[in-house]
Amino acid sequence: MSVSAEAGRRRIEELLQEHQERVFKRWLQLAASSAGHGDRGDLTGQLREIYQALKQSFTDSGDLSDLRGLLAELSRSRARHGFSPSETAVMVFGLKEALYESVEADGSPEALRGFIWFSRIIDDLGLFTIESYAVAREKVIIDQAEQLLELSTPVVKLWEGIVAVPLVGTLDSARTQVVMEKLLQTLVDTGSEHAVIDITGVPAVDTQVAQHLLKTVVAARLMGAECVISGIRPQIAHTIVTLGIEFGDIVTKASLADALAHALRESGVDFVRRRTHVAVRTEER
Amino acid sequence: MDRVPVLKLGDILIVSIQIDLQDQSVLALQEDLADQVVATGARGVIIDITAVEIVDSFIGRMLATIAAISRMLDADTVVVGMRPAVAITLVELGLSLGGVRTALNLEKGVALLNHLEGSKIASVTR
Numbered sequence: 254m255s256v257s258a259e260a261g262r263r264r265i266e267e268l269l270q271e272h273q274e275r276v277f278k279r280w281l282q283l284a285a286s287s288a289g290h291g292d293r294g295d296l297t298g299q300l301r302e303i304y305q306a307l308k309q310s311f312t313d314s315g316d317l318s319d320l321r322g323l324l325a326e327l328s329r330s331r332a333r334h335g336f337s338p339s340e341t342a343v344m345v346f347g348l349k350e351a352l353y354e355s356v357e358a359d360g361s362p363e364a365l366r367g368f369i370w371f372s373r374i375i376d377d378l379g380l381f382t383i384e385s386y387a388v389a390r391e392k393v394i395i396d397q398a399e400q401l402l403e404l405s406t407p408v409v410k411l412w413e414g415i416v417a418v419p420l421v422g423t424l425d426s427a428r429t430q431v432v433m434e435k436l437l438q439t440l441v442d443t444g445s446e447h448a449v450i451d452i453t454g455v456p457a458v459d460t461q462v463a464q465h466l467l468k469t470v471v472a473a474r475l476m477g478a479e480c481v482i483s484g485i486r487p488q489i490a491h492t493i494v495t496l497g498i499e500f501g502d503i504v505t506k507a508s509l510a511d512a513l514a515h516a517l518r519e520s521g522v523d524f525v526r527r528r529t530h531v532a533v534r535t536e537e538r
Numbered sequence: 539m540d541r542v543p544v545l546k547l548g549d550i551l552i553v554s555i556q557i558d559l560q561d562q563s564v565l566a567l568q569e570d571l572a573d574q575v576v577a578t579g580a581r582g583v584i585i586d587i588t589a590v591e592i593v594d595s596f597i598g599r600m601l602a603t604i605a606a607i608s609r610m611l612d613a614d615t616v617v618v619g620m621r622p623a624v625a626i627t628l629v630e631l632g633l634s635l636g637g638v639r640t641a642l643n644l645e646k647g648v649a650l651l652n653h654l655e656g657s658k659i660a661s662v663t664r
Contacts, residue, residue, distance in 0.1 A: 437622030444642055472625040477618065477640035477647075 261367030283347035338386035421454030429465035453484030483512035582651035588619030618647035
């Protein structure tokens with residue numbers, strides 16, 4: 254049997270070589286019909302490269318690494334043009350149909366046996382395009398998540414010695430960790446003794462989020478800085494009390510402005526309101 | 539065994555920890571510090587842990603113990619220069635160092651002690 258399988262394999266290689274133009278043209282036709290739109294010249298070039306690499310891989314005793322590289326590239330470029338991964342896979346599978354016509358014309362048992370072997374390889378390659386699509390997609394998602402994490406945690410300086418962290422979005426453990434580290438590092442770098450954590454943009458506060466906030470405040474205290482938590486909306490205040498979360502002696506304020514005023518007072522800054530322009534104008538009249 | 543030096547600056551004692559602390563050296567430090575506070579009549583102790591990168595519950599307890607000893611001898615303790623990673627670790631360990639004052643750096647620590655002393659005198663004269 255193994256002799257026969259070997260013979261079938263050789264026969265397929267011969268067919269791929271002899272009927273090269275015919276098989277390739279048919280494949281291109283099938284691919285173009287499934288593709289529908291897009292740059293046809295580009296597609297021809299890519300398919301020809303893949304076809305050559307496939308033939309090359311048979312002579313190189315089944316080394317598919319070159320071919321896989323080409324397919325990954327194809328999968329990426331087609332994904333960019335808005336094709337679904339299954340469309341790309343179907344295009345690769347089209348090579349089976351294209352070759353089958355030559356096998357049928359040949360009609361020998363070796364060719365039929367070889368075709369089974371060939372189609373298994375093509376199946377693998379088709380699945381590989383889907384896999385590389387998923388890998389590329391996953392990488393994009395991971396990159397974006399990282400960027401989001403970086404973007405969403407700015408530490409801003411409000412005054413000499415006062416920094417603020419406006420938190421926006423849901424707080425989870427990973428994000429809180431980043432916020433915490435960044436805030437504490439900023440306290441050291443700028444020598445700020447006051448920090449305001451503003452949670453106006455946090456949609457919900459549960460026990461876990463509260464726990465994270467408390468930890469941040471205590472850590473800042475250990476380093477010699479005081480934290481004020483601001484931006485607590487009425488519903489959130491209600492939730493916190495209902496959940497029985499104790500904020501202890503941590504200062505909480507309703508708005509960022511109140512927190513800033515508190516921090517300024519604590520750091521010994523006095524402010525007086527000057528007569529406003531509006532008042533001056535009315536006096537003149 | 540490495541001994542941690544205790545420096546005197548005016549009526550403040552400064553301890554800068556720059557070695558990996560062993561149990562023995564911590565005990566020696568506590569004794570030295572108590573002796574020095576009594577001998578010099580210091581009113582404040584500053585423990586600088588800027589160089590400490592790794593903490594465990596033992597070091598956390600050491601800081602609290604030193605603060606307690608100093609308080610018995612009527613000196614305030616300020617821990618200065620704690621790194622963010624160290625602070626996070628202590629919080630995760632559940633140690634909040636109650637009774638220990640903290641400051642961001644040595645300068646602010648000295649300022650804090652002077653402020654505390656100032657308010658003490660003010661309350662006595664009032």
